Amino acid sequence: KQEVTQIPAALSVPEGENLVLNCSFTDSAIYNLQWFRQDPGKGLTSLLLIQSSQREQTSGRLNASLDKSSGRSTLYIAASQPGDSATYLCAVFNDYKLSFGAGTTVTVRA
């Protein structure tokens, strides 16, 4: 069974600092990994998808890396802003489904 872990569970940083969010998974036979953002009580917004053959993906201030052999992914958010405050979820796709981590809740202090 795929287990996905996100550490830390919560993170608070001052505005402007770079954010580093970690995700680890136990079964490296994945097809892709997806990072989501969730605002309180809201749905999930897809941020980045990295296919298993890729090492990283970038979108604006966001960069996600994937090391499939070690079962790790990292989401970097450059120059954080208060609007980046949210919960970030990592999910890996193998077999027929996504397996989710519990998320990292980020607070960016103005």
Add this chain to the structure above:
Amino acid sequence: DADVTQTPRNRITKTGKRIMLECSQTKGHDRMYWYRQDPGLGLRLIYYSFDVKDINKGEISDGYSVSRQAQAKFSLSLESAIPNQTALYFCATSRVAGTRNEQFFGPGTRLTVL
């Protein structure tokens, strides 16, 4: 805009009642999913459907049933609701292209069972 919609957005019900949550999508995706989210546990898969005639149980299907009425519609039913089914429920869709499976989520339904 192509989208995933869920109705109702909030529902409070009593133990023993039958509840249906509905999901519609305009993305034209074949695959649809139902998840529940509980605090600190992440999202867990309840049921998934690869097309209208292909419906499968996920990891926590007990107490739930589904119906895929059309490619665009996927409903989740709680036949006899119980308090530990209080959660945030999400519908999602995806289209698979090779090994790429990107999922898109609806806004969620907050269900409270008293």
